[in-house]
Amino acid sequence: MSKRHASKYKIDRRLGVNIFGRSKSPVNKREYGPGQHGQRRKGKMSDFGTQLRAKQKLKGSYGDITEKQFHRIYTEASRMKGDTSANLIGLLESRLDAVVYRSKFVPTIFAARQFVNHGHVKVNGRRTNIGSFRCKVGDVIEIKEASKQLAIVLESVSLAERDVPEYLEVDHGKMTTRFARVPTLSEVPYPVQQEPNLVVEFYSR
Incomplete structure (x- = not known):
């Protein structure tokens, strides 16, 4: 955590x-x-x-x-x-915890790091528990089968307050995402x- x-x-x-x-x-x-002193005038x-x-x-x-x-x-x-x-x-944006968060698998970036650290995520079929892991273009990130029905995942996917950016190809039915390309500043939400x-x-x- x-x-x-x-x-x-x-x-x-x-x-x-x-x-x-x-x-x-x-x-x-x-x-x-x-x-x-939080309200004092700032120079x-x-x-x-x-x-x-x-x-x-x-x-x-x-x-x-x-x-x-x-x-x-x-x-x-x-x-x-x-x-x-x-x-x-x-x-x-290539960090694994950032990709998990942008994919809406979890509600916050803090939760994303914890989620990865606890071993709920696979990259190209291999379990990866390091939040700073560098994803490469074409990598497929997926939620481990046993973790797909966790309440935090199901609730986050249904949140309407943020959208998935276009540089990620997300399938919330299968709980997978593909890192399609490295984004520009204007693409990051x-x-x-x-x-x-x-x-x-x-x-x-």
């Missing part, structure tokens, strides 16, 4: 945005930070502060993965050919605007 599982709404309050798009987020009612944010906030938003959208993990992904993205910010999004270019600037200082 993610160590942040019980604190997902604190991430929203800290950043001041509903990064998970959840209807119960406290940010929907209180658009200010937590604590007794103009510096360039560093803007870049840091962009990094926190993007990192938080994937279950607030550790800084070490996130920086490792950025480093890999920067070594790849092409635009680093686009590569960064592609690598993040983030509930809030993400600015990976500012993340690149942050790490390029």
Whole structure:
């Protein structure tokens, strides 16, 4: 289980945005930070502060993965050919827990990581229990037969609050999904605007 599982709404309050798009987020009612000083007037944010906030938003959208993990992904993205910010999004969306979440097999990215860790998912027929596992184009991800009737799966599939993105070919009848292509930023259904270019600037200082 993610160590942040019980604190997902604190991430929203800290950043001041509903990064998970959840209807119960406290940010929907209180658009200010937590604590007794949360409502104090904020001055103009510096360039560093803007870049840091962009990094926190993007990192938080994937279950607030550790800084070490996130920086490792950025480093890999920067070594790849092409635009680093686009590569960064592609690598993040290729994570197994992200694919499981985007496929609507579970309701949250936190649940996706736990679901994978508990061995409910197969990749190309082989059980894989590492949330950060990198899916490749063409990989078929499926829910283990014994797990297809779990309440969390059936409830999540029926949720109308989010759609499956086009870069995944999902069959909710068979509980399978195919990673059809690496997505662009505009294809990823983030509930809030993400600015990976500012993340690149942050790490390029």
